[in-house]
Amino acid sequence: MGINKVLYRLKEYETVTGVVLSTDSVAQLRRGFGVVLTLRPGPGETWDITASSYVGCIELSDAIFHIRPKLAVGTLWEWLTWAYDISSLRFRPPVTSVDELTGNSEWLVLFFIKECFTIWRKGLRTEYEQQEQTLDKIRGQLRVAPTLQRWMKQEYRFVCTYDEPTRQGKENKLLYAGMRHMAQKRYRNGEIRRELERLLRLFESVEKGQMDTPALPVSASEQVAELARIRITRLNRQYVQALSLLALYWKMTEFSMYEGNVLCDSFILDMNELFERYIARRLAEELRVHGIEVQAQPLHWLAEANRLRIIPDLILKNRSGREIVLDAKYKVRGERSGNPDVYQMLAYMTARSTSSGILLYVAGAERVDKIRNTDKKIYQWSLGVDEWTDRKSQDERFERIIQHIVSMLEE
Incomplete structure (x- = not known):
């Protein structure tokens, strides 16, 4: 039988009092969310908890904290779509309230899934990687010196280097890593998990096996850094929206932790960073x-x-x-x-x-x-x-x- 979790609602910089938490939850909040929530002892065995400039949702084993911004949903959505360059969603918000936008990641995952299926239908980007093999006939470029060495040993085969097509490019591997991480989460909409599993099978099928990606749990900060290093050209332009959505997803799940059997999940957004990114991107576009x-x-x-x-x-x-x-x-x-x-x-x-x-x-x-x-x-x-x-x-x-x-x- 599951534990009934208490939902605590507060706004940025607001304090909620009388919070009852287990020892594990207190430790997790202090260790993983110290910049998001500040804990102070209250009367008895309760806690006074104050929010900072982060908004979103933190789910512990016995409590849920939902932190709302002091902004209208339209404003928050405007900042998000500019900051993360999600131009396809700029004029059609998928949510109608701040609670929906900051309460969970389902809307973001749904749009990411949609973009990934679009990429799949258009065809995953193929790259070429150089391989070297010893073959019975010449393929690609013959490597003369190592071939002659083999012939001196009466092994009459050819050492060749050639370009082999692969879909194990950085863009595909990052999308795949995002899908795997998303598939570990719980969703109220059961269709999300089914669609993620379908996408994973499709991406795995292109190489007749699992895509090359780090084992979970994935480091969100490392993934954000990898995404920032991708240069957009005409060859990978169809990936822009999916990669933008994925960057936002990694930023908002950066604080999530899985420790043993104790689940601590989050969907958190730093409003200071969001405002700075919004101003920077909008100014760059309009001043250009x-x-x-x-x-x-x-x-x-x-x-x-x-x-x-x-x-x-x-x-x-x-x-x-x-x-x-x-x-x-x-x-x-x-x-x-x-x-x-x-x-x-x-x-x-x-x-x-x-x-x-x-x-x-x-x-x-x-x-x-x-x-x-x-x-x-x-x-x-x-x-x-x-x-x-x-x-x-x-x-x-x-x-x-x-x-x-x-x-x-x-x-």
Whole structure:
């Protein structure tokens, strides 16, 4: 008989009190989810648990934590599709509520399955790998020296190298690894597991055996890094959407752990990182037509001898080399809370020897600060996003920001 799990709902930075957890669950939360949830002892044997800037769902053996964002579902979906370049889903959200979007991974897995079947119907990408074999007749390129050595031993065969077609390319292996990981999870929709198993059989059949992939459990961070290294060309363009969905899946399941018989599953999204990726990708796309390049997270040193390392979010640079430093802040700008951000931006601008910096907040009042005795200006701008902001208003605000940036770089 299964244990009844208690569902705890909270928003970003919200605290839930009176939480009862087993010793194993407390240990797992502290060890694996310390950046997501903070635990403090409460009355009796209970816990007070506070969320950070992560949203999603954490399922333990005796409890489920569902952390919701302080955003409308349309806003969150807009950020996701831009951040992970899921253009095919940008205008048709598969969910209608924040609970659906952050509560489980089923919608994401369903769309990944659909994209993989599309790739299969079009044909898996074939690559060629060089092989060397000793054959009865020449195939490909004859290797003269080793062939003569065999003939001297009266072994009259040919050593040849040739290209052999294979579907064990990186794209196919990464998709297959994703399917295998997804197949280990539990789903309310039983059709998902059946479709995943069908996909696995199809991918395994192309090489008359199992695809070459690491044994489970798969490291999500390693898979995300591998996906980032894939260069998209005309030869693998049909993989773009599936790989984008897979990158999002790996990021949101990065905290999942399987330890013995104790299941600890998660579907977690870092809102700070999401906001930064959204800003970076959208700016890159919309500023490109104006001849402005967006460089993401370049490494610089503030002090001599490579000391005091700093990493600004974005550098915006026009064709003449003029640039602006931009830092995305997933928070509401307050009248006093902006000072540390201003000092941070001033350090970035000093390291880059640039006179303009932009602090871009989710919401809050806007202002411009001229730094005394310098030519430096720091612009504190806001997207004006809250739980009720509609998409049209966001697009209008973003367009205003684009025009401001273009004007600043043309001055």
